Amino acid sequence: MKNEKKAGIITKVSGPLVVAKNMADVQMYDVVRVSDKLLFGEVIELRGDRASIQVYEETAGIGPGEPVYYTDEPLSVELGPGLIESIFDGIQRPLDLIYKSAGDRIPLGIDVPRLNRERKWDFKAVAKEGDRVVTGDVLGEVQETSVVLHKIMVPQDTEGTVTWISEGPATITDVIARVKGDDGKEKEITMLQKWPVRKSRPYKQKLAPREPMVTGQRVIDTFFPIAIGGIAAIPGPFGSGKTVVQHQLAKWADADIIVYVGCGERGNEMTDVLNEFPRLHDPKTGEYLIKRTVLIANTSNMPVAAREASIYTGITIAEYYRDMGYRVAIMADSTSRWAEALREMSGRLEEMPGEEGYPAYLSSRLAEFYERAGLVKCMGTEERIGAISAIGAVSPPGGDTSEPVSQATLRIVKVFWGLSAALAYRRHFPAIDWLRSYSLYEDNLRDYFDSRVQKDWSKQVQTAMEILHQESQLEEIVRLVGIDSLEFQDRLTMECARSIREDFLHQIAFDEVDTYTSLNKQYGILKAILSWYRLGQKGLKEHLNFSDIANMKIREKIGRMKYIVEKDFASEFKEIMNEIESEYENLLAGDEFDA
């Protein structure tokens, strides 16, 4: 990979930043190999013949005078079959293969092929000899895992007639097709493609998101839905469950491919993913979740510069699968650590610091990342629609979202799931604060919910939200003068809000049934709570007592509705609705008292 002839000389080493002279020929964002240990580095600044290089590996033991070798290639990822089920570091080195060849520690400058070169894939041709193809057209297919059909597409800047196409087993470096361009030159196409990570992959047209990405998490789907192709942020102080929410989304979100970027967080969180995903079943396909997952791990103890790259590596892989027409969800946990890596590099580059020492380009870099998400028409003659939904965790210090990373993120994202330490302390999980969170997709998605799920979905959601807001106002009164000063109607509202919180919003990620709730079940639970509330209001206007309404036996059943398995839900829901009615009628008639 290294070019022996062209080499610079190190003049300064400052942690992950190396400055080298004699580098006039190098290009911005080119990969270089630093010193004779051949550490991976990327050129991030050029001044005259001096290049600043961020090194993705530990630079201890490197000093001025040592060489820097050119590779004349930008930092790229390798795209092709074999991505799924792999675990990569920030610059797409396969950690499992490194472990096999080198053990627990990553040796400096190790060269491992990023994708398995030996494995044979069963290539099935889709295009025929003589077909005219353009960039993005599908040449053939490979069954990558039992759930992912990997489409081999015509690479960028290639157009022409297929002169030859292979069939049957092939490795990713074998030529599988030849395309003759209009200029008469024949191009050999392999399953392996390279793409520079900092450049977004092209698409035909960006579309407005119109369908929700169902996550099975009640508070998210009902109150703050995210669209397929949408972008969301989860800011929250530590201990509030950001990572669990991310994991839940990675497990249950309605997406074909999941790219999980563990960026600067603790190693054990990645271990959780590695331990759980191979064992968990996807509710839609019934297959293991790992069969549709790409993991990128750059934990807090790994070199800081690679953390900066890990986000780009992740989104480029996501874009590649999007181009095949898949719905991809990318989780980044957490973008704050990524911003800290930017800050560290920026500080070492002696750039003028912006707010809190973050570089001035923090918000444009964040925007660059999130803007690569979206619902798009893919390249190619055939009409294909793919999507990337991006969900980034933000860890603001002290949970105060007025800091720069949160603020810059909030300017871009359309869904905000604000986690609250107070809720987490009360053991209310997921600790998404319903008073602070919002989703700007609500308007776009309302039609979908009302026409596809239930007619009165959005009306019901609105009512429930109003009750929750009323609760917070009433709570202030209660705190001042006590619950006795409230009218019974208001007390009923508070009781209902409590029910919404405990019976609906609260969801246990580790319970087998509760971990995923379908839209119809979500609707049903909320419907039951609100029906009880409406009858209660009516009853108070009649002669019923508040305590009788609050102590209705059916409420216990409503509280346990979330534990009803999906397949029994429709019948049990009907039963519960009938019971609410009949218990209410009995109360009115006074059966309880005569007995």
Next chain:
Amino acid sequence: MKERNDIAIIGGDDAVVLFNAVGIKTHIVKSPFEAEKIVARLAQERCRIIFLAEDIYEAVPETVEKYQYSPFPIIIPLPTKTDSKGVGLEKIKDNVEKAIGINIF
């Protein structure tokens, strides 16, 4: 227009029967639950003052509380012929204490 009773009395028959003589509408009830029902109905009919026999008054605290902060109906406990338990006085004491801050009784 429907005839409106501004004053009503609810209680056991021996407690209220006398009020029939002075022309006040009386409601004879056997259980507190019945009384609750009647109070709710009277309130909807915009009855102004409801006397509740003391024993009933004590048995329906929630109903009493329900109308506590609305101007009408005013619910007043009525000592029965057996003995006064001082429920009314207790209530007055509470209200005065709430209003002026000290117990003057």
